[in-house]
Amino acid sequence: MKSGxxxxxxxxxxxxxxxxxxNKIYQSMGPEKELIVQENCDLHHEACEITLQNGKTISLxxxxxxxxxxxxxxxxxxxxxxxxxxxxxxxxxxxxxxxSFDFIxxxxxxxxxxxxxIIPTCVVGKMNWNADLIIPDNNKLIGARYQFKTE
Numbered sequence: 001m002k003s004g005x006x007x008x009x010x011x012x013x014x015x016x017x018x019x020x021x022x023n024k025i026y027q028s029m030g031p032e033k034e035l036i037v038q039e040n041c042d043l044h045h046e047a048c049e050i051t052l053q054n055g056k057t058i059s060l061x062x063x064x065x066x067x068x069x070x071x072x073x074x075x076x077x078x079x080x081x082x083x084x085x086x087x088x089x090x091x092x093x094x095x096x097x098x099x100s101f102d103f104i105x106x107x108x109x110x111x112x113x114x115x116x117x118i119i120p121t122c123v124v125g126k127m128n129w130n131a132d133l134i135i136p137d138n139n140k141l142i143g144a145r146y147q148f149k150t151e
Contacts, residue, residue, distance in 0.1 A: 033141040043148045050144040054137055056082040060146045067150050069121035077113040084113045094128045126151050
């Protein structure tokens with residue numbers, strides 16, 4: 001009887017871990033952010049540009065375009081009118097909690113910023129990811145959310 005109950009509790013914990021979006025819960029605890037979500041753009045093929053609430057634009061491009069997991073990626077951000085040096089590009093999965101990964105942008109000149117990093121693989125296979133760039137702007141947080149998929 002006790003072992004059956006233990007197995008049931010363990011099963012509930014595992015299913016909760018798999019199906020509850022802990023990223024959404026975690027992010028709801030911080031200060032309110034106004035993010036513009038990129039739509040109709042595929043980082044596997046092109047850079048994706050977003051116009052922020054303050055009228056400034058930023059774009060994100062990832063190399064290599066295949067977006068391999070567990071291999072080095074280069075995230076290149078372009079902004080002609082918004083300083084982004086030393087800002088984090090936060091990347092996290094949306095269909096399973098795998099933690100969040102902050103890649104710090106470095107100014108490489110002429111409005112381009114770059115961050116290098118690796119995103120993890122998962123036994124589930126296809127993963128949906130968000131890449132958030134949050135910018136302080138007049139006592140609030142604004143920013144861009146880029147969405148992409150990996151296999």
